[in-house]
Amino acid sequence: MFGDTMAPPIKLTGIDLNLFVVFEAIYTERNLTRAAGILNVTQPAVSNALARLRGHFDDPLFARRGGIMAPTPVAQSLILPVRQALARLRSGLDQRAQFDPATSTRLFHIALRDASAAMLLAPLARYLERAAPGVQVQAHIVDRADIPLELAAGTLDLAIDIPELQRADLASATLTADRYVVVMRKGHPDAGKPMTLDRFTSLRHIAISSRRRGRTLVEAALARTGRTITSAMRVPAFQMAMDTVRGSDMIATVPSLLARGLNVAVADLPFPSPRIDSLLYWHRNAESDPGNLWMREAVKAATAAFTADASSPAARGKSSSASRSTRAPDGPVSPRAGDGRSAVRKTARHG
Numbered sequence: 001m002f003g004d005t006m007a008p009p010i011k012l013t014g015i016d017l018n019l020f021v022v023f024e025a026i027y028t029e030r031n032l033t034r035a036a037g038i039l040n041v042t043q044p045a046v047s048n049a050l051a052r053l054r055g056h057f058d059d060p061l062f063a064r065r066g067g068i069m070a071p072t073p074v075a076q077s078l079i080l081p082v083r084q085a086l087a088r089l090r091s092g093l094d095q096r097a098q099f100d101p102a103t104s105t106r107l108f109h110i111a112l113r114d115a116s117a118a119m120l121l122a123p124l125a126r127y128l129e130r131a132a133p134g135v136q137v138q139a140h141i142v143d144r145a146d147i148p149l150e151l152a153a154g155t156l157d158l159a160i161d162i163p164e165l166q167r168a169d170l171a172s173a174t175l176t177a178d179r180y181v182v183v184m185r186k187g188h189p190d191a192g193k194p195m196t197l198d199r200f201t202s203l204r205h206i207a208i209s210s211r212r213r214g215r216t217l218v219e220a221a222l223a224r225t226g227r228t229i230t231s232a233m234r235v236p237a238f239q240m241a242m243d244t245v246r247g248s249d250m251i252a253t254v255p256s257l258l259a260r261g262l263n264v265a266v267a268d269l270p271f272p273s274p275r276i277d278s279l280l281y282w283h284r285n286a287e288s289d290p291g292n293l294w295m296r297e298a299v300k301a302a303t304a305a306f307t308a309d310a311s312s313p314a315a316r317g318k319s320s321s322a323s324r325s326t327r328a329p330d331g332p333v334s335p336r337a338g339d340g341r342s343a344v345r346k347t348a349r350h351g
Contacts, residue, residue: 015056020082022049023061027079028155030068080153087154088285099290101132108135108295111142111150111159113210114238116278118258119176120160123302123309131298141210151283157292158299159281171287172279173296175303176257179273180218183242183264184251191265197227200270206241206252207231217274218253225271260310 025035026046036043054061057078062069071079099106112120117139128135142150147165150156159165166172182195190199201222209216212234215223222229232250235241241252242262255276259266280299286292 016052019049019053019056020086022046023053023075024079024082024086026050026062026069027071027075030070032069080149083153083155087152087283099294101135101294103134104132104291105134105136106291108137108157108291109140109155110137110295110299111140111147111156111161113141113161114208114236115255115258116160118238119306119310120299120302123305124298127298127302127305132294135295147281151281152285154283154285157282157286158295160278160299161281163277163279165279165281169284170281171284172281173300174277175280175300176255176276176278176307178255178257178276178278180253180269180276181256181259181273182251182267182269183245183254183259183262184267185246185248186263186265188249188251188265195267195270197225197270201227201229204232204250205229206244206250207234208236208238208241208252208254209234210236216253217276218269221274222271227271257307257310 022035022039025038026032029035029038032046032050033043036046039046050061057074059072059074061072061075061078063072064070121139124137128137140156142156142159144161144165147156147159147161148167148170151159151170160175182200184191184203190203193199207216207219219229219231233244235244238254238258241254242264244250245252245264246262253269256266280296282292282296
């Protein structure tokens with residue numbers, strides 16, 4: 001019956017698997033015309049495919065509401081297994097072909113946080129300009145709870161986040177292991193003075209968190225000493241905090257790798273700093289996908305280039321150099337049976 005809230009089992013007998021490609025496009029775009037454009041077919045062809053799907057599942061799947069095609073409960077229950085199946089199919093097809101970065105026009109979707117973007121995107125852009133000028137990257141901010149689902153569905157290729165994302169169906173590699181430091185503007189009345197607990201708790205702080213409330217990692221670590229701070233400002237993005245720090249007497253706590261190239265005064269925390277590990281994640285279905293392999297190595301090399309720049313004496317007190325060379329992989333990458341490692345060997349190693 002139309003309107004059932006339980007998804008029927010997916011019966012593949014007698015159904016054209018291309019219909020699931022159409023289903024995914026409609027679900028993503030919420031619009032038949034845009035779905036047709038994505039698929040490079042006519043809108044009547046999409047409408048016809050939707051009619052066949054409705055008949056197969058005995059459910060409308062999508063209903064017009066407020067100018068969009070809203071998915072029914074049955075469509076909502078189908079989208080994850082459909083995306084997972086399509087991702088496996090695409091991954092299997094990708095693994096049969098070589099990936100040549102010099103000629104590829106592949107689009108990669110990467111989820112990452114504000115601080116990771118500040119470290120990675122510029123060196124990655126330089127890397128791609130030299131090695132893969134046709135490759136495109138779209139960076140996304142994705143809710144942490146949704147990242148494993150999107151990696152499984154293939155709507156994300158890679159994600160950069162904290163260790164809490166680790167799970168059996170995801171593979172990972174460590175990109176950075178860092179600590180927090182205090183930053184303030186050069187010329188701040190307390191710049192250059194020892195950062196004691198009393199001084200730290202007396203200053204006006206900017207908390208950096210994408211959450212609207214709750215303690216940050218630094219506030220939680222400080223609380224273990226029996227002391228607290230009340231942040232005078234809370235912002236969701238690293239760049240907002242840095243602009244405010246440079247234009248006021250407020251201070252912030254940021255990863256040390258980022259602090260070294262920001263033209264600010266830096267001080268150690270007066271209590272043990274929380275550890276900041278940043279990991280690169282991908283789904284195990286993409287383990288041997290040559291394009292995914294190559295992009296993983298590109299991200300590692302770009303991160304290593306940033307880390308080397310941030311650790312150099314020239315980076316202290318000024319912006320890191322934009323001209324550092326990162327070795328690019330040589331030639332196309334082919335899949336290796338039973339080997340999840342990259343065939344690229346001439347890249348900088350991550351720390």
